Amino acid sequence: MPPATPANDESHQLLLNQLDIAAVHKPYRNPNWKPSQRRNKNLKQIISESSRKEASVMATQANSGATTPFPPTGTTTDGAQTPAEGDGKAPNLAQAAQNLSTLVLEKNARANFPTGPAITYTNIESAPSLSPAHQRHYCDITGLSGPYTDPKTRLRYHDKEIFGVIRNLAQGVPETYLEARGAHTILK
Numbered sequence: 766m767p768p769a770t771p772a773n774d775e776s777h778q779l780l781l782n783q784l785d786i787a788a789v790h791k792p793y794r795n796p797n798w799k800p801s802q803r804r805n806k807n808l809k810q811i812i813s814e815s816s817r818k819e820a821s822v823m824a825t826q827a828n829s830g831a832t833t834p835f836p837p838t839g840t841t842t843d844g845a846q847t848p849a850e851g852d853g854k855a856p857n858l859a860q861a862a863q864n865l866s867t868l869v870l871e872k873n874a875r876a877n878f879p880t881g882p883a884i885t886y887t888n889i890e891s892a893p894s895l896s897p898a899h900q901r902h903y904c905d906i907t908g909l910s911g912p913y914t915d916p917k918t919r920l921r922y923h924d925k926e927i928f929g930v931i932r933n934l935a936q937g938v939p940e941t942y943l944e945a946r947g948a949h950t951i952l953k
Contacts, residue, residue, distance in 0.1 A: 905942045906930060919943060 782788065806814075904911035904923040911921035915931050918939035922928050931939070943949040 905946060919948065 902911045902914075902921050903909065904927060905920045906927050907923050909923040911923055913923075913928070914921050915928065918931055918934070920931050920939050920942055922931055940949055
């Protein structure tokens with residue numbers, strides 16, 4: 766290989782500049798185009814933002830009446846007694862006001878949602894779906910996924926090998942499998 770000369774380096778650089786696709790003029794792109802300043806958020810970002818906002822609201826509600834700190838005594842704040850009643854000491858009105866505001870918020874929440882648990886993004890309590898579209902079908906013989914149904918016996922099966930087993934079952938046996946699944950019919 767011959768040693769690199771300045772003339773070879775210049776011709777090589779000219780060739781690279783000529784073949785560079787970044788330097789090619791692009792007439793289809795508007796030179797004044799700028800990306801949108803609006804940012805689309807995905808579901809995870811929306812939920813985390815909502816939970817952060819909810820946590821900050823709960824923190825401000827918890828500190829809404831606490832202008833003076835509660836003295837570190839042996840009293841509890843579990844709601845068994847109000848701090849204003851106390852045990853012969855000076856009443857802590859700030860703590861009583863805080864408990865009162867919390868109770869009012871809870872009562873208003875119960876009035877808005879009289880039945881069922883409170884639904885948030887972090888705890889959605891609901892019954893399982895009863896829609897047939899969301900139910901998985903399992904093979905009556907093996908317990909594996911059963912995407913196929915035998916039209917003659919109405920048993921679900923996993924593959925053609927199990928189909929052969931189903932077709933060779935004795936009379937009355939398919940009904941016991943259907944009964945175990947809860948899909949049998951009783952004719953009178």
